[in-house]
Amino acid sequence: MSDDNGVRVIKAPDTLSRKVIKGGPGAVDPAALERAEAVIAGMADSYLDWVEEDLVKIQGACDELKANKDKPKAFLDKVFGIAHDMKGQGGSFNYDLMTILGNDLCRFIESIDDMTDPDLEVIVLYIDTMKIVISQRMSGDGGEEGRKILSGLDLVFKKLTRKD
Amino acid sequence: MVDYNLERLNFLIVDDNKHMRGLVISILHALGAKNCIDAGDGADAFKELRHFPADIIICDWDMDPLDGLDFTRMVRTGSDSPNPFVPIIMLTGHTEMNRVVEARDAGVHEFLAKPISAKGLYSRIRSIIERPRPFVRAGIYFGPDRRRAISRTYMGKERRKAPEGSIPDAEELTQAEVEALLNG
Numbered sequence: 395m396s397d398d399n400g401v402r403v404i405k406a407p408d409t410l411s412r413k414v415i416k417g418g419p420g421a422v423d424p425a426a427l428e429r430a431e432a433v434i435a436g437m438a439d440s441y442l443d444w445v446e447e448d449l450v451k452i453q454g455a456c457d458e459l460k461a462n463k464d465k466p467k468a469f470l471d472k473v474f475g476i477a478h479d480m481k482g483q484g485g486s487f488n489y490d491l492m493t494i495l496g497n498d499l500c501r502f503i504e505s506i507d508d509m510t511d512p513d514l515e516v517i518v519l520y521i522d523t524m525k526i527v528i529s530q531r532m533s534g535d536g537g538e539e540g541r542k543i544l545s546g547l548d549l550v551f552k553k554l555t556r557k558d
Numbered sequence: 559m560v561d562y563n564l565e566r567l568n569f570l571i572v573d574d575n576k577h578m579r580g581l582v583i584s585i586l587h588a589l590g591a592k593n594c595i596d597a598g599d600g601a602d603a604f605k606e607l608r609h610f611p612a613d614i615i616i617c618d619w620d621m622d623p624l625d626g627l628d629f630t631r632m633v634r635t636g637s638d639s640p641n642p643f644v645p646i647i648m649l650t651g652h653t654e655m656n657r658v659v660e661a662r663d664a665g666v667h668e669f670l671a672k673p674i675s676a677k678g679l680y681s682r683i684r685s686i687i688e689r690p691r692p693f694v695r696a697g698i699y700f701g702p703d704r705r706r707a708i709s710r711t712y713m714g715k716e717r718r719k720a721p722e723g724s725i726p727d728a729e730e731l732t733q734a735e736v737e738a739l740l741n742g
Contacts, residue, residue, distance in 0.1 A: 402695040406643040410687050413566040420590045421561035430588035430676030444577045479575050482651045485673030493673055
């Protein structure tokens with residue numbers, strides 16, 4: 395079917411409705427969803443192993459960035475990529491602070507035009523804070539300690555970047 | 559809510575992070591899916607599609623050498639694409655409006671913001687099952703109809719009309735609509 399604007403609407407083959415069964419044993423009911431969420435929760439220990447690997451990788455990328463301050467683009471991208479992965483995983487395993495910190499670090503790196511020493515200090519600060527969150531096993535929002543960490547980070551961030 | 563048995567569906571999971579692939583596959587298995595294969599980037603995934611008849615693709619955005627957007631475009635418009643109609647769910651940590659619009663214009667069906675949950679993933683799968691969308695060829699766009707709800711009383715301009723070689727506008731999105739797309 396084509397209209398006057400050259401737009402063709404095509405009926406897509408509906409293979410899913412032929413293969414998916416409604417209800418019955420094995421269907422995804424609320425209990426199955428809860429079980430699936432429990433499977434994710436059960437992977438939290440594995441997550442801690444993965445994130446330790448990521449912390450080593452991001453520290454390595456940060457060291458490379460420090461050593462190449464005059465040509466930082468590729469190394470900033472590397473730090474960004476690892477932080478982006480960490481952001482995407484933390485919340486799935488109830489490490490919401492890691493998602494918040496990963497997101498904030500990514501946004502900060504995106505805002506850098508010409509990297510300065512204080513910018514680099516901010517990046518180091520975020521990475522160090524992520525290490526604390528994991529070493530202290532600060533799951534969820536980290537409670538009172540988590541709030542203190544985020545507000546302390548914010549203060550140092552403003553001081554370094556002189557943004558109020 | 560209708561409960562669906564996903565046992566017979568074939569899922570292709572594409573992510574360059576092996577832990578994310580493992581997480582998505584674990585969720586799908588817990589939801590009863592039996593046939594899940596994975597690929598580490600868009601190019602490998604395209605090769606897999608040649609012999610694996612995927613019913614749904616769950617694809618990350620950031621990958622090298624072929625990212626999720628390029629992969630989606632290849633699936634939709636590549637002359638050698640094994641299945642241009644296959645539904646694609648884009649996993650993304652990018653929640654900015656321009657990014658979401660870009661992915662939609664590449665031809666993805668659904669978005670799922672990271673970090674993911676079992677409920678979030680199932681809601682996107684359910685949406686694909688319950689609301690199959692017609693495909694549209696308009697300009698150089700080929701993919702699922704980007705208008706999720708057709709208004710019979712719409713009196714605005716026809717935004718699909720576009721010069722040859724361009725992608726016509728679909729619906730413009732507000733930030734609230736972008737959030738709704740990402741969060742289901």
